[in-house]
Amino acid sequence: MPKLGMEPIRRAALVKATIAEIGARGSLDVTVAQIAKAAGVSSGLAHHYFGGKEDIFLAAMRHTLTVYGAGVRAGLAAAGTPRDRVEAVVKAGFSPENFRAEVIAAWLNFYVLAKTSLPARRLLIVYQSRLRSNLRHALRPLLGPRAAAAAERVAAQIDGLYLREGLAARDPDGARAAAEVLAGLDLELQAKAAR
Amino acid sequence: MPKLGMEPIRRAALVKATIAEIGARGSLDVTVAQIAKAAGVSSGLAHHYFGGKEDIFLAAMRHTLTVYGAGVRAGLAAAGTPRDRVEAVVKAGFSPENFRAEVIAAWLNFYVLAKTSLPARRLLIVYQSRLRSNLRHALRPLLGPRAAAAAERVAAQIDGLYLREGLAARDPDGARAAAEVLAGLDLELQAKAAR
Amino acid sequence: MPKLGMEPIRRAALVKATIAEIGARGSLDVTVAQIAKAAGVSSGLAHHYFGGKEDIFLAAMRHTLTVYGAGVRAGLAAAGTPRDRVEAVVKAGFSPENFRAEVIAAWLNFYVLAKTSLPARRLLIVYQSRLRSNLRHALRPLLGPRAAAAAERVAAQIDGLYLREGLAARDPDGARAAAEVLAGLDLELQAKAAR
Amino acid sequence: MPKLGMEPIRRAALVKATIAEIGARGSLDVTVAQIAKAAGVSSGLAHHYFGGKEDIFLAAMRHTLTVYGAGVRAGLAAAGTPRDRVEAVVKAGFSPENFRAEVIAAWLNFYVLAKTSLPARRLLIVYQSRLRSNLRHALRPLLGPRAAAAAERVAAQIDGLYLREGLAARDPDGARAAAEVLAGLDLELQAKAAR
DNA sequence: AATGAATGAGGATTCATTCAT
DNA sequence: GATGAATGAATCCTCATTCAT
Numbered sequence: 001m002p003k004l005g006m007e008p009i010r011r012a013a014l015v016k017a018t019i020a021e022i023g024a025r026g027s028l029d030v031t032v033a034q035i036a037k038a039a040g041v042s043s044g045l046a047h048h049y050f051g052g053k054e055d056i057f058l059a060a061m062r063h064t065l066t067v068y069g070a071g072v073r074a075g076l077a078a079a080g081t082p083r084d085r086v087e088a089v090v091k092a093g094f095s096p097e098n099f100r101a102e103v104i105a106a107w108l109n110f111y112v113l114a115k116t117s118l119p120a121r122r123l124l125i126v127y128q129s130r131l132r133s134n135l136r137h138a139l140r141p142l143l144g145p146r147a148a149a150a151a152e153r154v155a156a157q158i159d160g161l162y163l164r165e166g167l168a169a170r171d172p173d174g175a176r177a178a179a180e181v182l183a184g185l186d187l188e189l190q191a192k193a194a195r
Numbered sequence: 196m197p198k199l200g201m202e203p204i205r206r207a208a209l210v211k212a213t214i215a216e217i218g219a220r221g222s223l224d225v226t227v228a229q230i231a232k233a234a235g236v237s238s239g240l241a242h243h244y245f246g247g248k249e250d251i252f253l254a255a256m257r258h259t260l261t262v263y264g265a266g267v268r269a270g271l272a273a274a275g276t277p278r279d280r281v282e283a284v285v286k287a288g289f290s291p292e293n294f295r296a297e298v299i300a301a302w303l304n305f306y307v308l309a310k311t312s313l314p315a316r317r318l319l320i321v322y323q324s325r326l327r328s329n330l331r332h333a334l335r336p337l338l339g340p341r342a343a344a345a346a347e348r349v350a351a352q353i354d355g356l357y358l359r360e361g362l363a364a365r366d367p368d369g370a371r372a373a374a375e376v377l378a379g380l381d382l383e384l385q386a387k388a389a390r
Numbered sequence: 391m392p393k394l395g396m397e398p399i400r401r402a403a404l405v406k407a408t409i410a411e412i413g414a415r416g417s418l419d420v421t422v423a424q425i426a427k428a429a430g431v432s433s434g435l436a437h438h439y440f441g442g443k444e445d446i447f448l449a450a451m452r453h454t455l456t457v458y459g460a461g462v463r464a465g466l467a468a469a470g471t472p473r474d475r476v477e478a479v480v481k482a483g484f485s486p487e488n489f490r491a492e493v494i495a496a497w498l499n500f501y502v503l504a505k506t507s508l509p510a511r512r513l514l515i516v517y518q519s520r521l522r523s524n525l526r527h528a529l530r531p532l533l534g535p536r537a538a539a540a541a542e543r544v545a546a547q548i549d550g551l552y553l554r555e556g557l558a559a560r561d562p563d564g565a566r567a568a569a570e571v572l573a574g575l576d577l578e579l580q581a582k583a584a585r
Numbered sequence: 586m587p588k589l590g591m592e593p594i595r596r597a598a599l600v601k602a603t604i605a606e607i608g609a610r611g612s613l614d615v616t617v618a619q620i621a622k623a624a625g626v627s628s629g630l631a632h633h634y635f636g637g638k639e640d641i642f643l644a645a646m647r648h649t650l651t652v653y654g655a656g657v658r659a660g661l662a663a664a665g666t667p668r669d670r671v672e673a674v675v676k677a678g679f680s681p682e683n684f685r686a687e688v689i690a691a692w693l694n695f696y697v698l699a700k701t702s703l704p705a706r707r708l709l710i711v712y713q714s715r716l717r718s719n720l721r722h723a724l725r726p727l728l729g730p731r732a733a734a735a736a737e738r739v740a741a742q743i744d745g746l747y748l749r750e751g752l753a754a755r756d757p758d759g760a761r762a763a764a765e766v767l768a769g770l771d772l773e774l775q776a777k778a779a780r
Numbered sequence: 781a782a783t784g785a786a787t788g789a790g791g792a793t794t795c796a797t798t799c800a801t
Numbered sequence: 802g803a804t805g806a807a808t809g810a811a812t813c814c815t816c817a818t819t820c821a822t
Contacts, residue, residue: 006802026310028222031795042804047797105310112307114362115221115300124362153379159358160351167309167319184348184379190386198785198821205785226812237787242814394801396806416700417613421791432808437793495700502697504752505611505690514752543769546745553744557699557709574738574769580776591781616816627783629819638817787819798808 011049011059013039018060023102028109032056054117061110061123064103068127071095072134085138089131090181093158094174104166131155142189150188157181206244206254208234213255218297223252223304249312256305256318259298263322266290267329280333284326285376288353289369299361326350337384345383352376401439401449403429408450413492418447418499444507451500451513454493458517461485462524475528476544479521480571483548484564494556521545532579540578547571596634596644598624603645608687613642613694639702646695646708649688653712656680657719670723674716675766678743679759689751716740727774735773742766 017038021030032053036043050056075088093099114121135151143150158181165172212233216225227248231238245251270283288294309316330346338345353376360367407428411420422443426433440446465478483489504511525541533540548571555562602623606615617638621628635641660673678684699706720736728735743766750757 010802027307032797033795043796044798044805045803048803053796108303108306108310111303111358111361112222115303121362128359128362149375149378152375153352153382156353156355156359156375157348157351158355160353160355163306163354163358164323164351166306167316167323180344180347180351183344187348187382187386191382199783201785227814228812238813239788239815240786243786248813394805400806417697422793423791433792434794434809435807438807443792498693498696498700501693501748501751502612505693511752518749518752539765539768542765543742543772546749546765547738547741548745549748550741550743550745553696553748554713554741556696557706557713570734570737570741573734577738577772577776581772595781617818618816628817629784630782632818633782783820783822785820785822787817789816791815792813794812795810796808799804799806801804801806 007049010039010041010045014041014046014049014056015060015063018056019064019106020102022057022060022109023100023105026105026109028057028113054113054120057110057113058117058119058123060106061113061120064098064106064110065123065127068092068098069130071098072130076134076138082138082141086135086142086185087182089134089138090154090158090185091178093131094161094178094181096174099162099165099172099174099177101166101172104162104172107162108166128155131158139188146188150185153188154181154185157184202244205234205236205240208236209241209244209251210255210258213251214259214301215297217252217255217304218295218300221300221304223308227251249308249315252305252308253312253314253318255301256308256315259293259301259305260318260322263287263293264325266293267325271329271333277333277336281330281337281380282377284329284333285349285353285380286373288326289356289373289376291369294360294367294369294372296361296367299357299367302357303361323350326353334383341383345380348383349376349380352379397439400429400431400435404431404436404439404446405450405453408446409454409496410492412447412450412499413490413495416495416499418503422446444503444510447500447503448507448509448513450496451503451510454488454496454500455513455517458482458488459520461488462520466524466528472528472531476525476532476575477572479524479528480544480548480575481568483521484551484568484571486564489555489562489564489567491556491562494552494562497552498556518545521548529578536578540575543578544571544575547574592634595624595626595630599626599631599634599641600645600648603641604649604691605687607642607645607694608685608690611690611694613698617641639698639705642695642698643702643704643708645691646698646705649683649691649695650708650712653677653683654715656683657715661719661723667723667726671720671727671770672767674719674723675739675743675770676763678716679746679763679766681759684750684757684759684762686751686757689747689757692747693751713740716743724773731773735770738773739766739770742769 014035017035018030021035021038022028032046033043035056036046039046046056050059071092072089075092076085079085079088097103110120110124114124132151132155135154136147139147139150139154161177161180165177209230212230213225216230216233217223227241228238230251231241234241241251245254266287267284270287271280274280274283292298305315305319309319327346327350330349331342334342334345334349356372356375360372404425407425408420411425411428412418422436423433425446426436429436436446440449461482462479465482466475469475469478487493500510500514504514522541522545525544526537529537529540529544551567551570555567599620602620603615606620606623607613617631618628620641621631624631631641635644656677657674660677661670664670664673682688695705695709699709717736717740720739721732724732724735724739746762746765750762
């Protein structure tokens with residue numbers, strides 16, 4: 001009798017392997033064979049479940065974004081004050097789970113993939129929109145009409161830190177990066193207060 | 196005697212074509228043949244002058260950084276006040292010359308290349324260092340000891356805007372991007388003043 | 391389940407094709423595509439099983455040496471007298487199986503390959519050592535301390551005949567070549583006797 | 586005014602460079618550019634003087650054979666006894682001038698070239714014929730009707746030693762090789778005497 | 781006489797993808 | 802469900818050769 005329910009297990013393993021391989025090699029020049037091997041299956045099976053290489057990449061992107069999104073939601077759920085909410089959004093991006101070298105490298109390559117693949121672009125645009133939207137909503141009670149511009153600045157700073165850490169030799173320091181962003185946030189609040 | 200002095204001409208043409216092709220395709224998956232064709236020469240000649248594909252990429256990076264660096268220097272030379280100096284550094288990154296879709300796409304891919312190629316990484320690290328250094332020096336008279344942190348924030352914001360615009364469908368709007376960064380700069384100055 | 395156990399079959403076919411192609415063209419300038427085609431497979435498969443061109447060549451060398459070695463062993467096993475043993479070693483090298491134009495040409499090119507490839511050199515040195523060792527042992531009972539020098543002479547003569555026949559237009563005549571070498575052997579024995 | 590009489594100089598330099606490069610790399614996979622560079626000229630000039638790569642190789646062969654032939658003639662001219670004449674022929678092949686690693690490697694590759702190039706084959710056949718002819722004539726007074734077979738044996742042994750030394754790691758030892766061949770010659774003479 | 785420029789064919793190698801079992 | 806077999810297109814790179822000057 002055939003093994004039942006293997007599909008979700010295989011898919012998860014392949015997605016995980018994909019992120020790991022893209023991260024390790026730092027590029028999309030990862031072969032299906034490498035991914036499959038890392039996942040402990042044959043390359044044929046990878047195609048069987050995903051259809052093609054791009055679909056594997058897209059699944060990996062979706063997974064990354066899902067994990068990130070879950071982190072944001074969890075943070076927001078636990079947040080009390082408006083300030084807490086902003087911090088939750090920021091810190092989700094720099095959590096140990098997301099702000100790892102391998103995941104950062106994968107992110108960068110997802111941006112590249114988005115140049116070629118429309119679905120990938122859509123996925124990234126959704127991410128960018130959500131990030132900004134989350135920040136805007138969290139900042140609104142604090143900054144009022146200036147929330148939108150501030151959200152934009154904070155979002156850009158977050159992305160810029162990903163780029164910076166992606167290049168660094170050392171392991172990325174999520175706590176420090178988050179602190180830097182929050183320091184920027186303080187500026188926004190001080191400026192408001194200074195009025 | 197043969198046709199002499201072709202080398203610099205060909206190299207320049209190939210470098211330009213490389214940036215254009217990476218920009219157009221949005222990835223490093225550009226063939227030497229494509230680049231050569233765009234430059235109006237044979238693929239053999241590209242290898243003849245550069246040695247290999249990576250060397251072509253590196254030359255394109257160097258060129259991009261050189262153009263950027265020249266823009267910064269020109270801006271700084273024309274700047275009078277400290278504030279002018281900061282604006283010059285920021286605006287150089289968003290000048291119509293640099294902040295074009297194709298160059299932005301090339302930048303993104305240079306970051307990817309840096310994952311694989313040590314010379315590429317070195318080049319990008321030099322860029323990051325210079326950008327921050329320029330910003331720090333320009334901000335010092337305005338912010339004193341806070342200049343370093345502010346420079347870091349501004350730099351991250353600049354990189355983040357590259358990432359954002361790299362994804363956007365519309366043509367990048369350098370003026371707007373520069374204005375956003377300068378708005379962030381104003382916050383830094385206000386916060387200082389608010390003390 | 392896929393078609394299983396193809397690997398040894400393909401490897402054997404590719405090795406055979408390699409010797410045939412090197413022999414036919416008389417040089418190592420044989421393309422993997424030619425070899426693969428002669429073996430009835432795609433060039434990709436050749437790489438799949440061997441890794442690269444040099445590995446294919448090495449496998450062909452190993453095969454040639456193995457066949458030769460088996461011939462020697464078979465001859466020795468059937469030999470009764472010391473003289474028979476010497477003849478067995480000599481004749482193995484000139485058997486119809488080994489002393490064919492195509493194999494002779496392959497041998498010559500293996501010597502060339504040995505200049506570039508360390509594994510190839512090792513293989514050939516093993517062959518040279520074994521040949522001499524076989525001859526020495528077989529000659530010892532007949533010539534005593536002179537066996538070593540005699541073995542050296544006989545071995546050189548064998549190799550020289552390969553070179554001569556490799557150049558000739560006509561098909562190589564193993565029987566005649568063996569007879570020439572055995573005539574040289576007789577000289578060695580006569581000289582001994584003449585003491 | 587053009588430089589006059591450059592042709593023989595250039596040709597000689599290119600021929601010498603060809604042998605050196607084939608010897609150094611141990612294969613015919615030597616580029617015209619390498620040869621030209623080693624000769625201190627442009628690759629274009631090499632074609633200008635020789636027409637093509639194969640012609641360069643042939644010229645190198647001819648030169649090698651000419652040097653060898655001159656050595657034989659010089660040795661024969663100085664030889665007094667028949668035995669001296671045989672020794673002269675043998676020693677010519679193992680003179681320091683000819684029995685160098687680089688020349689030995691070139692020889693081997695000339696045999697390979699002969700598989701592809703008819704002129705090359707003809708040249709090598711001429712060499713083989715002359716060698717055997719020289720040996721036969723020198724041996725005739727000593728061995729009478731057995732001279733032909735003996736010449737064949739000696740010639741094969743010489744070629745075999747080239748093959749052996751071509752593979753060895755150490756520098757070829759011409760004196761030792763010549764001694765080995767002459768030891769074989771002594772056998773021939775002893776056998777004769779033993780009748 | 782001599783050169784650097786330029787080409788383009790050819791070849792090793794990689795890899796996504798398909799398929800039979 | 803899963804695999805190894807197999808393909809062939811794609812690409813980098815090399816190099817003999819030609820040519821204008």
